[in-house]
Amino acid sequence: MAIKMNNKSSMVVNIVLTLSLLLIISMTEGRLLGVNIFGQPKTVYCSKVLGVQNGDTCFDIAQSLNLTAKVFNSINPGINCTDLFIGQWICISGVVI
Template identity: 40%
Template sequence: MAHQTNNAFFFKLALVLSLVLMMSIAESVNLRAVGFKKQDAADAVCNSVHGTESDETCSSVAQEFNLSLDEFLAINPNINCDSVFVGQRLCVDGSA
C-alpha cells in the first residue's frame, strides 16, 4: 500500500512541475510574439541621482529635472511609483 501512495505522490509532483514549466514557456512565447521586451535594469545607464524628499512623486521629480514621465521611467526601470520613499535614490540623468 505504501508503494502505491509513494507512486501517486511522485506522479502528482511530476504533473505539477510539468504544468509550471508549460505556463512559464507559454508566457515567454506570448511576450515575444507581441514584440514585448522586459526592461532590464542593466539596460539603463544613470549619470546622476536624486534623493527624494517628502511629498515627491515620480511625476514631480521628472518635471523638476525636465524629463517626460516615459523618459524618467526608462532610466528607473525597477521603480514602483506607488511607493516612493524619502531618501530613495532616483536616476535623473541617464539613458535606457
C-alpha cells in the first residue's frame, strides 16, 4: 500500500526531515565539543583552586597565571566576575570534559 503525495506535501516532508537532521548533527557536535545546548561546559574537573583576596579580579587572577579569558571562563563556568567576594574559591587549573 503506497501513500500518494503531491509535490507540495513531499517538499514539506523533505524540509522537516532536513531540519531534523541538522538539529541532531548540531546537538551531537555540541556534545563532542564538551558543551550543552546553552554553551556551558558539561563537566569541569578542577585540580587547583585559589581563594579570592581583597582587590582580586578575574582578569588579574587569569593574567597572573597566564590563563586566557577563554580558559579561565571554561574552568569557572558559573562565576560572576563582577561580584567576587573575599574567600570565594576560583578554579585556576582544571579540565573540561
